[in-house]
Amino acid sequence: MNVFGCKNVTFQHVNITAPRESVNTDGIHIGRSTAINITDANIGTGDDTVSIGHGSKEITVTKVTRGPGHGISIGSLGKYLNEEPVVGIRVNNCTLRNTQNGLRIKTWPASPQLVLPRLYTMRTLSWLMLGSSATPLAVKIVCSSCIPCENVELADIDLTYNGKKGPLTSQCSNVKPTITRVTKALACATSAGLKK
Numbered sequence: 001m002n003v004f005g006c007k008n009v010t011f012q013h014v015n016i017t018a019p020r021e022s023v024n025t026d027g028i029h030i031g032r033s034t035a036i037n038i039t040d041a042n043i044g045t046g047d048d049t050v051s052i053g054h055g056s057k058e059i060t061v062t063k064v065t066r067g068p069g070h071g072i073s074i075g076s077l078g079k080y081l082n083e084e085p086v087v088g089i090r091v092n093n094c095t096l097r098n099t100q101n102g103l104r105i106k107t108w109p110a111s112p113q114l115v116l117p118r119l120y121t122m123r124t125l126s127w128l129m130l131g132s133s134a135t136p137l138a139v140k141i142v143c144s145s146c147i148p149c150e151n152v153e154l155a156d157i158d159l160t161y162n163g164k165k166g167p168l169t170s171q172c173s174n175v176k177p178t179i180t181r182v183t184k185a186l187a188c189a190t191s192a193g194l195k196k
Contacts, residue, residue, distance in 0.1 A: 044069060
């Protein structure tokens, strides 16, 4: 589904499926839209579960479940000049299984227009909230040194790792998130050189 240039739209009880092998099959892609709500949806694709492009504002993703896919993605951002800011993204109570990522932000190194003043990643994503991680590096937030990420909040993160590749860790670069109710190993405790 492609949501472009829309305002005040809610998707509820939507089922979207595509084979894991199908490339470029985003479940729902949002661009240049405001006040979009996705709730109680089952999405499994070969690409992004939900993809949020430039110009997206006040987007809420709640109770999205299933997989496979690449997870919930913000971006890619910053590849082209004059891209509009992405503002007010909220991800709540999602359960993604067998996805490449839980939640990720994809940017190009020269991101000239990237502004994320109210990005929230909250609760129940398979790698970034409640559940288990497929790798010991369970939380990774790596932002540009030229344009660091600002006003990022990590809350209610409780993950486990049952593999044999080392202890549960996190990594943050060029971001200093607000952290609430997060275990020490996942609170960017293993990162170095945090910047704001």
